[in-house]
Amino acid sequence: xxxxxxxxxxxEAARNVQAALIRAAQRARAVAAQTRTRLVVxxxxxxxx
Numbered sequence: 629x630x631x632x633x634x635x636x637x638x639x640e641a642a643r644n645v646q647a648a649l650i651r652a653a654q655r656a657r658a659v660a661a662q663t664r665t666r667l668v669v670x671x672x673x674x675x676x677x
Contacts, residue, residue, distance in 0.1 A: 637643050660667040669676050 634642055634645055657667060659665070666677050
């Protein structure tokens with residue numbers, strides 16, 4: 629396994645993963661708020677509602 633940060637990956641798609649995950653999380657929060665649905669996330673290995 630490579631220990632280089634994703635920002636230094638040779639594959640363009642791999643370099644863009646972090647930004648895509650952030651956008652997906654923001655969209656998930658927005659949809660959950662609009663539909664009054666609880667969003668469950670994991671922080672520090674613990675489930676947070």
